Amino acid sequence: MMTDYLEKVKKALGPKKQFIHGDTAVCYGALLAGCNFFGGYPITPASEIAEMMAKLLPKVGGVVIQMEDELAGMASIIGASWTGAKAMTATSGPGFSLMQENIGFAFMSETPVVLANVQRSGPSTGQPTLGAEGDMMQARYGSHGDYQSITLSPNTIQETMEFTIKAFNLAEEYRCPVFVMTSADIGHMREMVTIPEEVETFERKKPKVPPEEYVPFGKGQYGKEKVPEFAPFGTGYKTYVTGLTHNEFGFPATDDQQDHDRLIRRQIEKVTDDREKLTDIEQRDMEDADVALVSYGLASRSALGALSVARERGEKVGYFRLKTIWPFPIKAINEMSKKVDKIIVAEMNTGQIYHKVKEYADCEVVLSSKIGGEVHTPNEILAEV
Amino acid sequence: MKEKKSVNIVSGKKIQEKYLRDEMMPHIFCNGCGLGNVLDYALWAIEKEGLDMDKTVFLSGIGCSSRIPGYIHADALHTTHGRALAFATGVKMANPDLNVIVFTGDGDCMGIGGNHFIHAVRRNLDITVIAVNNYIYGMTGGQVAPTTPEGHFATTSPYGNIEPPFNMSDMAKAAGATYVARWPVFKPHQPINSIREGLQNKGFSFIEMLSPCTTAYGRRNKFRRIEDLWAHYEEKTILAEDHDQIEKFGTQEERKALKDKIKIGVFHRETKKSLEQRYQELLEELK
Numbered sequence: 133m134m135t136d137y138l139e140k141v142k143k144a145l146g147p148k149k150q151f152i153h154g155d156t157a158v159c160y161g162a163l164l165a166g167c168n169f170f171g172g173y174p175i176t177p178a179s180e181i182a183e184m185m186a187k188l189l190p191k192v193g194g195v196v197i198q199m200e201d202e203l204a205g206m207a208s209i210i211g212a213s214w215t216g217a218k219a220m221t222a223t224s225g226p227g228f229s230l231m232q233e234n235i236g237f238a239f240m241s242e243t244p245v246v247l248a249n250v251q252r253s254g255p256s257t258g259q260p261t262l263g264a265e266g267d268m269m270q271a272r273y274g275s276h277g278d279y280q281s282i283t284l285s286p287n288t289i290q291e292t293m294e295f296t297i298k299a300f301n302l303a304e305e306y307r308c309p310v311f312v313m314t315s316a317d318i319g320h321m322r323e324m325v326t327i328p329e330e331v332e333t334f335e336r337k338k339p340k341v342p343p344e345e346y347v348p349f350g351k352g353q354y355g356k357e358k359v360p361e362f363a364p365f366g367t368g369y370k371t372y373v374t375g376l377t378h379n380e381f382g383f384p385a386t387d388d389q390q391d392h393d394r395l396i397r398r399q400i401e402k403v404t405d406d407r408e409k410l411t412d413i414e415q416r417d418m419e420d421a422d423v424a425l426v427s428y429g430l431a432s433r434s435a436l437g438a439l440s441v442a443r444e445r446g447e448k449v450g451y452f453r454l455k456t457i458w459p460f461p462i463k464a465i466n467e468m469s470k471k472v473d474k475i476i477v478a479e480m481n482t483g484q485i486y487h488k489v490k491e492y493a494d495c496e497v498v499l500s501s502k503i504g505g506e507v508h509t510p511n512e513i514l515a516e517v
Numbered sequence: 518m519k520e521k522k523s524v525n526i527v528s529g530k531k532i533q534e535k536y537l538r539d540e541m542m543p544h545i546f547c548n549g550c551g552l553g554n555v556l557d558y559a560l561w562a563i564e565k566e567g568l569d570m571d572k573t574v575f576l577s578g579i580g581c582s583s584r585i586p587g588y589i590h591a592d593a594l595h596t597t598h599g600r601a602l603a604f605a606t607g608v609k610m611a612n613p614d615l616n617v618i619v620f621t622g623d624g625d626c627m628g629i630g631g632n633h634f635i636h637a638v639r640r641n642l643d644i645t646v647i648a649v650n651n652y653i654y655g656m657t658g659g660q661v662a663p664t665t666p667e668g669h670f671a672t673t674s675p676y677g678n679i680e681p682p683f684n685m686s687d688m689a690k691a692a693g694a695t696y697v698a699r700w701p702v703f704k705p706h707q708p709i710n711s712i713r714e715g716l717q718n719k720g721f722s723f724i725e726m727l728s729p730c731t732t733a734y735g736r737r738n739k740f741r742r743i744e745d746l747w748a749h750y751e752e753k754t755i756l757a758e759d760h761d762q763i764e765k766f767g768t769q770e771e772r773k774a775l776k777d778k779i780k781i782g783v784f785h786r787e788t789k790k791s792l793e794q795r796y797q798e799l800l801e802e803l804k
Binding site for chain 1: 538540541570571572574576586587590591592593594595596597600603604605606607608609610611612614615632633636796799800803
């Protein structure tokens with residue numbers, strides 16, 4: 133990132149060390165990543181992100197707009213992204229549901245955007261102020277049709293900030309929406325955070341060829357082959373962007389099986405080809421473990437507690453935390469499952485990632501489920517050992 | 518004698534060559550559809566205003582009218598149903614230097630997009646919206662629209678529509694649009710001038726085009742042929758000024774006849790700061 137801009141951001145953020153909550157950390161990460169557009173709609177427990185963005189973004193010359201609903205919030209950031217902006221929105225379950233339509237559009241049109249979902253208990257209005265992790269499948273399959281999302285799940289406030297930076301970089305690199313999945317607990321929990329001195333940012337690749345040679349949805353020319361270069365609106369490339377199935381020139385091609393097949397498979401493969409690269413796992417005490425505690429997000433904090441309780445008792449338990457949820461770390465789960473007798477998946481829903489783990493594990497997999505807005509106690513997780 | 522304006526008059530052929538995407542032809546519009554006219558008028562207005570097509574973005578939602586941007590050689594965002602104005606808000610706010618033109622239809626704008634519409638208008642973004650009103654959901658085969666007149670037939674109102682329709686231009690004006698006009702497509706000059714005025718206006722401009730759809734609307738409502746619908750518009754429309762005069766000074770009979778008339782013309786002009794302008798001022802203040 134340009135140093136003077138980063139300096140301006142750091143000035144707006146204030147002291148290098150701060151005791152902040154997860155929602156603020158999302159904003160800090162966004163600004164550090166170069167976010168210059170926020171469009172959203174208030175919702176508990178994500179409203180603080182919109183509030184903080186409204187305060188901070190204008191100070192660094194960015195745009196904040198509160199839209200009329202979540203559908204519009206998502207729409208506005210896609211529009212902004214097509215002018216070249218680094219755009220994001222933030223929401224929680226009910227809003228995430230409303231955004232699914234335009235999330236699908238963002239995947240189909242290969243628009244880099246970031247969405248922070250501060251999850252709460254659902255379905256429907258559920259428990260607005262209490263945390264959950266019930267939207268993990270929605271982050272993968274929420275919109276209709278076939279697509280592949282990138283979804284990150286932090287478990288500390290520092291990590292929430294860092295993952296938001298990472299989300300922007302991945303969105304730019306892969307030209308697709310990236311989800312940062314926190315929860316009400318992470319969103320409202322305060323921890324000490326250190327604002328980084330340097331921030332590595334990735335900017336979407338722009339075409340180098342003249343407009344007449346530019347193929348907006350064709351092969352990438354000098355980056356990833358499956359990620360075409362992005363020509364922002366207003367730069368003379370005259371790109372037609374549609375949610376219809378389109379050919380490599382961007383024009384509707386709705387009745388050809390091969391056009392659709394080629395387009396959708398490329399859009400999925402641009403992410404899944406890099407599955408290993410995107411896999412991000414924290415392991416503790418896994419070397420000699422017979423039982424692996426697989427978890428992510430807030431539940432992983434309880435799993436960490438369970439780990440120390442079990443180790444004190446002399447039980448060979450290990451901790452295996454997924455930081456990237458989607459694309460799913462197939463190989464890592466499979467290899468790990470061959471070394472343990474049992475996997476316990478602890479999550480704050482009635483079993484979502486559990487099913488994916490079970491799909492790729494070669495050992496017994498059990499679920500430790502907790503819902504209702506409270507976290508697992510370590511003993512609840514260990515009851516499954 | 519009036520001095521001649523130095524406007525470059527070019528031929529329709531040149532307009533076609535300059536603005537249309539050859540590779541998108543043939544277009545999807547039915548015989549007798551008014552969308553070709555609307556596209557034509559928009560391009561003439563753009564030509565006369567000398568808009569830089571490298572800096573002009575067209576947006577649309579879903580429906581027949583929303584296919585228009587695909588035929589124009591420019592940046593375009595063909596978005597989800599009803600949401601074009603929400604996308605346009607992002608485009609314009611993120612880059613106020615771009616000219617933003619939105620094509621929408623009555624179902625797209627007043628049905629599924631109604632909420633986005635009133636809020637985009639309220640914000641007074643500097644964008645120009647060309648809303649094509651054909652009283653029907655055409656793309657999906659002729660379902661009743663929020664604009665279908667009472668008693669008229671559609672596939673989902675087979676016994677006649679029992680709901681009162683929305684008046685799009687009145688809605689735009691009530692929500693705070695700074696330029697509002699309505700014209701039927703059979704008049705070329707007035708809509709071209711209105712689109713030009715809309716492009717010049719530094720705020721939310723709304724141009725409603727009454728456009729015939731013989732395929733999905735006409736044939737179910739005794740307008741089987743194109744000329745039936747054109748004749749219908751000719752007979753039913755009345756200039757807003759004439760309407761007001763008759764309302765004030767007309768005989769009882771003349772006033773009674775107004776009930777069935779559709780007002781056309783420029784309904785509203787106002788100068789108000791656009792949202793982008795206000796935002797730029799805010800940024801200046803914070804510097």
